Amino acid sequence: MKSDNCIFCKIANGVIPSTTVYEDDDFRAILDLGPAAKGHTLILPKEHFDDVTELSEELARKVLPIAAKLGKAMKTGLGCAGFNLVQNNGAEAGQTVMHFHLHVIPRYEGGPEIASWIPGETTPEEMKETAEKIRAALK
Ligand code: 5GP
Ligand code: ZN
Numbered sequence: 001m002k003s004d005n006c007i008f009c010k011i012a013n014g015v016i017p018s019t020t021v022y023e024d025d026d027f028r029a030i031l032d033l034g035p036a037a038k039g040h041t042l043i044l045p046k047e048h049f050d051d052v053t054e055l056s057e058e059l060a061r062k063v064l065p066i067a068a069k070l071g072k073a074m075k076t077g078l079g080c081a082g083f084n085l086v087q088n089n090g091a092e093a094g095q096t097v098m099h100f101h102l103h104v105i106p107r108y109e110g111g112p113e114i115a116s117w118i119p120g121e122t123t124p125e126e127m128k129e130t131a132e133k134i135r136a137a138l139k
Contacts, residue, residue: 008099012044021073026059027066032103036114039078039106041070049100051089063102070104080106084114 010016012028021041022029032040043066049055055063071083086103088095105114122130 006048006099008042008044008097008101009046009048012046012099022066022070024066026062029066029070029104036103036105037080037108037111039074039080041074041104043067043070043102043104045100050098051095051100052087053089055100067102067104071106074104074106078106079108080111081109082107 007016011018011030014028018028018030020028020030022043026047027043027045029041029043032042043063045055045059045063047056047059049059052060067085071085074080074083084103084105084107086105087101088103107114
């Protein structure tokens with residue numbers, strides 16, 4: 001546990017109790033205290049990483065299959081019609097707890113509205129220029 005001040009480190013490692021739906025050596029998945037929909041779950045690594053850019057590749061490989069398993073269990077166990085995987089990085093992107101976590105949010109027919117983006121507009125020229133900037137930064 002890296003940070004004594006990190007609430008998700010404490011929850012993931014069982015120092016603070018939580019409503020746990022899944023646990024293994026690397027992760028604990030808990031119900032969110034402020035659920036966007038019934039069953040909203042957070043997958044927390046037991047080791048501290050600020051966000052996805054810090055997450056080890058080993059754990060990154062492991063987290064998606066857990067999310068898929070949880071989503072499937074939500075469909076069977078809670079009767080949701082689908083689910084969203086949401087993962088925020090940085091305060092501007094809506095991250096409020098600076099310990100990597102992956103949201104698994106069940107979506108029910110006629111269920112609560114959950115914010116999504118309004119499609120914007122672009123041009124082929126702008127797309128080309130934007131893609132070039134990202135590609136250059138990847139090198
Ligand atoms: P973020 O906005 O950082 O992507 O998501 C943080 C999430 O953690 C929010 O959905 C919030 O409701 C949840 N949360 C914050 N503190 C606690 C806590 O102490 N326990 C649980 N179970 N969820 C928390
Ligand atoms: Zn932490």
